[in-house]
Amino acid sequence: MTEKPTLKTIARLSGMAVPTVSRALGNAPDISADTKAKIRKIADEIGYVPNRAGVRLRTGRTNVISLVMSTEHDMMNQTARLITSIGSGLRDTQFHLNMTPFFPGDDPMKPIRYIVENGSADAVIFNQILPEDPRVAYLMEREFPFATHGRSNWADQHAYYDFDNEAFARLGIEELAKRGRKNILMIAPPIAHNYAQKMVHGGEVAAAAAGIKLCISKRITSDSTNAQMREWVAGKVATDPLIDGFICGSVNATMAAVAGMEAEGFKVGADIDVIAKEAIPFLKFFRKDILVVLEDVTATGEYLARAAIMAVREPKAVPMQFLEIPRGFVSLDQY
């Protein structure tokens, strides 16, 4: 892990000339099988990745598929809005936005490592932060610019935007207590994530202070399937009729909770109060008695974009950091 390996590196190591290396890796017909094998081996060992600017400059091929996406017709779309608001924050700057989705089961380090090693971006933005997130550690160690959606344990040292989920849970518990609710169920995000831990902690502290009971599901979290959550909620309210409140960590959890309790004949707002958090307002269209806290995703994206640029331009400056404090419950009129 010294210098970024190029064709020249492999040429030096193998004693061949640069073009030979290029053609060998490109599997050209006029290179002997021996040479190809030898060069391929060295390339793999030192982790050679072609420099995309070099390829592009020479061949004119970018290896980029560009997605030009209009946003006009989708208002209710959290992630899309996050993406477009990052785009919006990048407007009139020299920066372009590159998307690397990754999927459940993928190694979260992989795309980050690729970007750093290949130098395919000046900065990274990512989400789903763990308390001791290895991506954060990796990027900090290499002094590669980044901004996170959510805080790690080292959040004081890097750029982030976060929603205060601790305050959200507190707000929820306090509102439920005020309404005389005493037996609360929380569907929290997977507990490995830092924001889940904060939400749970906030809820527990507030519940203890208010003297009400809070039960947090371990098996079922807000990333379970809708069907699983629905079953679980239905089972819970059926066996324990004292349950009179829900705090839901995601829109999906809210939908599933509502469906589950209604299947058992309970009524939102009357029998059971539901606290929900959403980024794009729409839950109240269907159940105006749901108690909704809004999260400002547009601000999130624009802030993260600015924070990332700042991290690129002023690596030594104090990183941009913002904690969004929930502003209470919204009414349908505000939609």
Added chain:
Amino acid sequence: MTEKPTLKTIARLSGMAVPTVSRALGNAPDISADTKAKIRKIADEIGYVPNRAGVRLRTGRTNVISLVMSTEHDMMNQTARLITSIGSGLRDTQFHLNMTPFFPGDDPMKPIRYIVENGSADAVIFNQILPEDPRVAYLMEREFPFATHGRSNWADQHAYYDFDNEAFARLGIEELAKRGRKNILMIAPPIAHNYAQKMVHGGEVAAAAAGIKLCISKRITSDSTNAQMREWVAGKVATDPLIDGFICGSVNATMAAVAGMEAEGFKVGADIDVIAKEAIPFLKFFRKDILVVLEDVTATGEYLARAAIMAVREPKAVPMQFLEIPRGFVSLDQY
């Protein structure tokens, strides 16, 4: 519009050397104001845009902000799912995904032109297609690879993936007719878009055949604000109590229609049937009587990715084209 302008072009035109041009445009202090003005003028006239590969190769700066986005926790997110499924279709290929959001009021040609002129991608994917979409015309004329989400009038000549909105409207009308409904309101997408025209046309033909009345809103379309749609629906059902069916062109329209009719005391599934189209199943969680047709966004994204790559690799081959036929109405169990 002959050759792509570079610093060399400007150098030739101005009689200056390439580095001088570079420094003049970079506003270096050691270039005279006269020269700067002259060069800037030429650059603007010929529409010079710096080649990003050149810049990157020389400086190491990519001018890219990379967004690495986890998708685990958002299931209900149409655009996000489209994006990630495009990413998924690009997996294990050499291609990377680049996002260019644009915003209501922006010139839709601008990002396309930039990509083509700057050569910042090998292919473009875009949506919101007009019947005679200038972007399609532009790209076809230049033989630049692309794939569209939706069909233009020249769809036989280019790669696309489309959902058959004509069939959707027909399906909706026929189902409403079967249920004895006679007075239908449709909230269609803005009529300029091709898919809106197809949806309207399909509805009108089917309504005529079934002998029922179909009214399509002109002023209010599915991109109106939720509040506008809600007001409009409430007003309509209040003044015309014969209305007994809705066909909604978007999830937003559906939500607003439901809210509007319920505000006037009508009940979904009993007084009025509602036909909806959605990509991510969630409407039925709240109103299981809504008649929901699903659109397969995951397939869409993966297909568009493959189609774009195909257009790059085999420009002369017959373009990949797919029309998704709606498969009828879903039940809550299928969610």
Added chain:
DNA sequence: TGACAGTGTTAAAGCGTTTTGAAACTAATT
């Protein structure tokens, strides 16, 4: 022996940009 054809490798050039360091002036100072 010389010409010919493979075979495997390399030298040289160039894609568009920016950064050095030097060069050509002009104007001011000795």
Added chain:
DNA sequence: AATTAGTTTCAAAACGCTTTAACACTGTCA
């Protein structure tokens, strides 16, 4: 007249890659 200083411009090099054309070899055939 000769030096110095200041201003403006430019030549050359380099980033990493691929392509073209040329180079050595070997072995075959006349």
